[in-house]
Amino acid sequence: MILIADSGGTNTMWALIDKNNIEYVKSAGMHPSQLGNGMVFPPALEKHRNYITGLYFYGTGCARQQGREKVKQFLENWFPNTHITVFSDLMALAHAGWGDESGNVAILGTGSSMAYYDGFKLKFEVWSPGKEKDPGSGTDLALQILKLYKDAALPHDISGDLQKILNKKLEQEDENGLLARYIMQNQHNVVLSELCTKQYSSFFEFYDPLLQKYPFPVVFGGSIAYLSSRLLNNVANNYNLKIHLIIQEPIYQLVRFYRNRKV
Template identity: 30%
Template sequence: MILIADSGSTKTDWRMIDATGVHEQVYTAGINPQYIDAVQIYSIFEAELLPKLQEKSPTIIYYYGAGCSSPDRNLRVEQALRKAFPASEVHVDHDLLAAARALCGHQPGVACILGTGSNSCLYDGKNIVDNVPSLGFLMGDEGSGAYLGKMLIRAYLYRELPEELATSLKNRYNLTKDGILDAVYYSDMPSTYLATFAKFMSEKRKDPVIHAMIYQNFDEFFERHVCKYKGFTEVPVNFVGSIAYHFSDTLHQVAQKYGAHIGTIITSPSEGLIAYHLELMAQGQGK
């Protein structure tokens, strides 16, 4: 048995599989070691994962997670996993590798994540060969739900939204300036908070002001990320994440502007990762 985890800042999708397919599926809270430490991560495992697995212990754990972009951050997740599963072999990798493996398999392409946060890479069918860095919600995250939310809330606080739209937003979320600033600057997961407003924007997407924000969000992502990859117009540009999926119509419009060809758009990499690891198991590279 192997356990595959696809973890974002909002939720984590766990799949226990063997050569015959999926045996268990569990969802827990999102995990991002950029914001929480090993103790906090383990508390999520203890409360939400271990009881549902009912003492089942995988031989190998493949964990792909948001924020797992440095040895120190990866170690936080690894320590928590080893405490929860002391007999298991543990591999912790960036969620960008999960996206590339799930979207591209063994073929070259550009793999992009547009969920709570954003990231992208150029994949040669085996390895990530180029990556324009993701700078997080304070300095970057173009294309993401957090970036969309930041655009909307900034416009709201600066009184740039039409009155009817501003009133609807305020009443829907009971917004106050102090409450917004506390959630952004003092909470553990500010990007998750900002991304919650993407649902409102999806419902109001026909409003020209909202549509312009959605378009700008993707336009900045293409300009600052996708267009930096050599030959990006010659290979499929693939996307995973709820923002890419639910706003795919506007995403296609922006891609056409830059001469890019969109290949696959999926909400989650889990199914692609399962197929990838089942193939490895068939080849004797994973038990």
């Protein structure tokens, strides 16, 4: 019995594989910075805990060794008798979208990043500058529209919508997440379409050193890439870049990846 996890900052999708049976479970996100005593083991997995022989965990914040080690140490408390391997969320896209082939992988979600996958490991020419500075990400889009709002540079209808969102926001709600969701839901609006186009262009320009060295198609993942696929494809075309695939939920392709290997 093996367990696969695909974890973002908000949610973790688990896939428990036992011969021909697959069970999917959703729990809270497990970014290295979020791990702590308050995190609860997914109850649906409890009865299987002692029977899992291998755990393959893919997570945001795990591109660097420090993040991977922190997550692995935490998971070892949950699965003390299980062989655990921790990968970055970009590797999830590599395994899900490219398998053993090579190509570029990129994430546009709450944050953003890009790397080249050589069929075995990831190669980084440019590192993500950090969640609030990741170009083209949901956080980036939210901060950009918030700046336009504060500068009174938005049309009256959009400004009014944002005022309602900000006034109704509960204390525990994520402001950037609410604003990014609004942009995705209204990206047909000319102003918001132009904002997205500008920030997606910034994303490709930021990762131009990698794309110059590895001028290959890209597998994209992340909520922003999926929800804004038409605009993203248009911007990619402007840079003569081919998008090979946009994956909404890598967990399903990861299940196929591991079942093909019969691990």
